[in-house]
Amino acid sequence: MVKGFKNLLILGCGSCVTVCMTGGEKEVGILASTLRLANKKKGVSMEIIEDTIERQCDREFFDDVKDKIEQADAVLSMACGVGVQFCSEIFSGKIVLPALNTKFYGATEEQGVWTERCAGCGDCVLDKFGGVCPIARCSKSLLNGPCGGSQDGKCEVDPENIDCGWQIIYDRLKSLGLLSRLEENEPVKDWSSGRDGGPGKIVREDMLL
Amino acid sequence: MSELKAGSNLERVLQEGHFAVTAELGPPKSADVEIIKTKAAHLKGNVDAVNITDNQTAIVRMSSIGAGVLAMQEGLEPVIQITCRDRNRIAIQSDVLGAYALGLKNILCLTGDHQVFGNHSTSKNVFDMDSIQLIQTLKDMRDKKVFICGDEIKNSKKAPVVEPRIFIGGAANPFGDPFEFRVIRLAKKVNAGVDFIQTQCIYDMERFEKWMEQVRKRGLHKKVKILAGLTPLKSEGMARYMRDSVAGLTVPDYYLERLSKVEDKAAEGIKICVEQIKRLQEIEGVAGIHLMAIEWERRVPEIVEAAGLLPRP
Numbered sequence: 001m002v003k004g005f006k007n008l009l010i011l012g013c014g015s016c017v018t019v020c021m022t023g024g025e026k027e028v029g030i031l032a033s034t035l036r037l038a039n040k041k042k043g044v045s046m047e048i049i050e051d052t053i054e055r056q057c058d059r060e061f062f063d064d065v066k067d068k069i070e071q072a073d074a075v076l077s078m079a080c081g082v083g084v085q086f087c088s089e090i091f092s093g094k095i096v097l098p099a100l101n102t103k104f105y106g107a108t109e110e111q112g113v114w115t116e117r118c119a120g121c122g123d124c125v126l127d128k129f130g131g132v133c134p135i136a137r138c139s140k141s142l143l144n145g146p147c148g149g150s151q152d153g154k155c156e157v158d159p160e161n162i163d164c165g166w167q168i169i170y171d172r173l174k175s176l177g178l179l180s181r182l183e184e185n186e187p188v189k190d191w192s193s194g195r196d197g198g199p200g201k202i203v204r205e206d207m208l209l
Numbered sequence: 210m211s212e213l214k215a216g217s218n219l220e221r222v223l224q225e226g227h228f229a230v231t232a233e234l235g236p237p238k239s240a241d242v243e244i245i246k247t248k249a250a251h252l253k254g255n256v257d258a259v260n261i262t263d264n265q266t267a268i269v270r271m272s273s274i275g276a277g278v279l280a281m282q283e284g285l286e287p288v289i290q291i292t293c294r295d296r297n298r299i300a301i302q303s304d305v306l307g308a309y310a311l312g313l314k315n316i317l318c319l320t321g322d323h324q325v326f327g328n329h330s331t332s333k334n335v336f337d338m339d340s341i342q343l344i345q346t347l348k349d350m351r352d353k354k355v356f357i358c359g360d361e362i363k364n365s366k367k368a369p370v371v372e373p374r375i376f377i378g379g380a381a382n383p384f385g386d387p388f389e390f391r392v393i394r395l396a397k398k399v400n401a402g403v404d405f406i407q408t409q410c411i412y413d414m415e416r417f418e419k420w421m422e423q424v425r426k427r428g429l430h431k432k433v434k435i436l437a438g439l440t441p442l443k444s445e446g447m448a449r450y451m452r453d454s455v456a457g458l459t460v461p462d463y464y465l466e467r468l469s470k471v472e473d474k475a476a477e478g479i480k481i482c483v484e485q486i487k488r489l490q491e492i493e494g495v496a497g498i499h500l501m502a503i504e505w506e507r508r509v510p511e512i513v514e515a516a517g518l519l520p521r522p
Contacts, residue, residue: 140339144340156457158325
């Protein structure tokens with residue numbers, strides 16, 4: 001991906017990817033050193049510059065690194081997929097490459113463990129399911145209870161790594177004394193408020209300048 | 210006797226109060242019609258209807274509607290299985306119209322095995338709806354004569370309403386977790402309008418009876434016909450596989466012991482199956498059996514005969 005570039009800027013992001021230790025200042029340093037070593041071993045000459053900005057999903061923060069981006073052949077962005085695209089949009093004449101594979105938007109379950117919590121469907125159902133999302137946390141996004149593949153609290157899709165979202169919903173509602181909620185038939189969902197309605201866009205008229 | 214909803218043979222048998230027998234026919238992993246003909250010949254006359262699976266375990270096979278029509282031409286009454294894994298509400302409703310137009314009258318509504326288990330594990334899944342919503346969809350198409358969107362099922366304003374009249378099936382797994390939720394799932398399927406239920410294959414009879422107790426407590430057995438699922442064990446290896454590798458299935462050790470002690474494992478497996486049928490006939494609320502003899506259709510006639518369930522009504 002970075003082969004052939006003479007001046008490469010590795011650009012970190014100071015928000016989410018810093019928190020989950022994949023694309024902050026520290027990781028930029030590690031990636032830059034690794035790349036320099038690999039290049040040296042292969043006899044490749046490549047100038048590698050490092051920098052990290054506060055956020056790659058807000059235009060204003062790119063001002064600080066404007067010159068560095070202009071001077072580089074390519075930018076290797078360590079932001080999430082949003083940051084990579086935004087950087088490439090702002091610097092339209094520049095090649096911007098992704099350093100990460102953005103998998104999901106989740107929570108830090110414990111030190112070193114992150115799990116998905118929200119699928120961004122645009123029509124929140126958490127009030128109905130004890131604050132546990134069946135769309136994000138059930139492998140089949142089922143709305144009417146667990147399938148036959150729920151065993152000992154685990155999902156058959158990958159029992160070592162996936163908890164059955166419906167077991168969690170069941171346990172939560174049981175402890176809240178609200179099990180009767182699960183007796184109600186949930187109708188087909190309107191998916192149009194999320195990804196199935198096309199790329200999302202939100203406009204707040206009151207905030208426009 | 211009340212009027213039939215779809216007029217299928219399976220519906221008639223159940224409504225007349227006979228102990229129903231359904232079997233399963235897995236379509237070929239090719240376009241080979243002969244395989245369907247061979248399997249159908251074993252089942253014809255020995256069962257009331259035959260489930261045609263829909264890419265079970267997410268392995269690509271001939272479509273359930275295509276194979277179902279071929280099975281019908283061989284003299285069987287198909288129960289078309291439809292899963293929500295591969296098609297959205299547009300494709301499913303369209304297929305239901307097509308299936309009915311081709312003469313298919315029974316549909317089993319399933320959520321579907323996750324694609325990770327099949328031979329295209331990198332594919333995208335759909336799950337636009339779940340099995341319970343699919344049951345509701347078929348019920349509304351048949352009884353309210355409308356699609357999910359609310360439109361009437363007719364070609365134009367002046368055209369007549371021609372709705373698919375389907376005998377609606379659903380599955381139940383009494384062995385998945387959380388156990389207490391299993392009967393709630395069944396109740397939701399009954400609310401949605403399911404006419405008959407076929408269960409996951411049963412080995413743990415005690416747990417099944419416990420589940421049936423909960424079913425009767427809610428009076429669900431009076432609202433839906435429950436067919437108990439059975440899969441005869443062909444070998445010790447199969448029994449071990451079912452026990453260890455299939456989520457939501459328990460195979461008690463005493464069956465494994467019995468198989469280990471005899472020379473002819475297949476005969477013993479069939480003997481166990483027949484014993485299970487006899488026991489199931491005694492359980493209040495069990496309206497029949499669903500024999501899922503996986504790639505073993507040829508042994509179905511002797512099982513049905515040994516259980517004293519021939520001739521079929």
